[in-house]
Amino acid sequence: MSKTRAIFRWLAVIPGAVICAFLAAFPIHWAVVLLQLFGFYGDDSAVLVDGKTLLAAVPPEMLERFGYAFFTPFVMTIIGAKIAPNFKFQTAIALAILWALIFGGVMTFVITKGMIPSGGWLQLAVTCILGLSGVGFGLYKVYKRLQPLKDDI
Numbered sequence: 001m002s003k004t005r006a007i008f009r010w011l012a013v014i015p016g017a018v019i020c021a022f023l024a025a026f027p028i029h030w031a032v033v034l035l036q037l038f039g040f041y042g043d044d045s046a047v048l049v050d051g052k053t054l055l056a057a058v059p060p061e062m063l064e065r066f067g068y069a070f071f072t073p074f075v076m077t078i079i080g081a082k083i084a085p086n087f088k089f090q091t092a093i094a095l096a097i098l099w100a101l102i103f104g105g106v107m108t109f110v111i112t113k114g115m116i117p118s119g120g121w122l123q124l125a126v127t128c129i130l131g132l133s134g135v136g137f138g139l140y141k142v143y144k145r146l147q148p149l150k151d152d153i
Contacts, residue, residue, distance in 0.1 A: 077138030
């Protein structure tokens with residue numbers, strides 16, 4: 001790889017990761033809409049809440065927020081590592097730290113201003129857990145992708 005190409009790839013890591021994380025919001029929204037639209041089940045053998053499947057019974061705003069909380073850091077770490085020309089796992093760690101700083105700042109702002117979501121502290125805690133899970137799973141996937149294949153002897 002040429003030096004110029006490597007420089008441009010390094011310059012594209014953060015913008016590319018952020019743009020892809022933003023673009024991941026659209027399929028999440030579509031999945032929630034389709035889940036709400038087709039979440040009715042007519043068979044009595046399924047677990048139902050008011051005639052809906054379990055995921056369709058969750059309010060769509062909450063389900064969408066949970067999807068964003070998990071997939072945004074996941075996509076950000078994977079795409080940033082994919083764009084980086086080398087030091088891919090270290091790049092994923094740096095993006096995870098960047099996400100954690102931004103997420104921590106936003107959570108601090110939300111808590112100090114008293115803007116707790118309608119679901120209360122439980123919803124806020126689940127959002128934090130999903131965010132940490134997303135970044136952890138993204139780091140795991142990058143790490144596993146970089147491991148050489150081991151032959152069974």
